[in-house]
Amino acid sequence: MTEYDELCIHILNATTNVEQDYNRVLKAVETLKQKMIQLEQIISQKKPEETAEDMNSLRHAIKSLDKITDSQILKSKEAWKKYDELKHDCEVQTLKPPQLDELRIRCKKTEQLAVDLLCYSLGFVKQKTSENK
Numbered sequence: 001m002t003e004y005d006e007l008c009i010h011i012l013n014a015t016t017n018v019e020q021d022y023n024r025v026l027k028a029v030e031t032l033k034q035k036m037i038q039l040e041q042i043i044s045q046k047k048p049e050e051t052a053e054d055m056n057s058l059r060h061a062i063k064s065l066d067k068i069t070d071s072q073i074l075k076s077k078e079a080w081k082k083y084d085e086l087k088h089d090c091e092v093q094t095l096k097p098p099q100l101d102e103l104r105i106r107c108k109k110t111e112q113l114a115v116d117l118l119c120y121s122l123g124f125v126k127q128k129t130s131e132n133k
Helices: 003-045 052-092 099-131
Strands: none
Touching: 003 052, 003 099, 052 099
């Protein structure tokens, strides 16, 4: 196997890992968001004195979203680090495998998900803070 082939395999593996992580996180976020929306609807239909258990579940879901957000930020940084390492290897060997572009696209996608999650989490915190005033 040539150096080029080996490098392409490393890039393909990195791309697959980043895409699998992205899909896993996206599915978890979708499930969590549905749960949060459902809890908010339930809470809005109850009297304030009847919502303690549901509010506790909602707080737990928010904490879970925060953990996912933090994890996604780290995964994005790791994906870009791996991309930079592989790009450097390509430059050193003066190779330009097209698979590197696909990895870059996946890194951007992962980064955008992290940004979106962070914005959503911050918006949720701001909304809850405003409601408590």
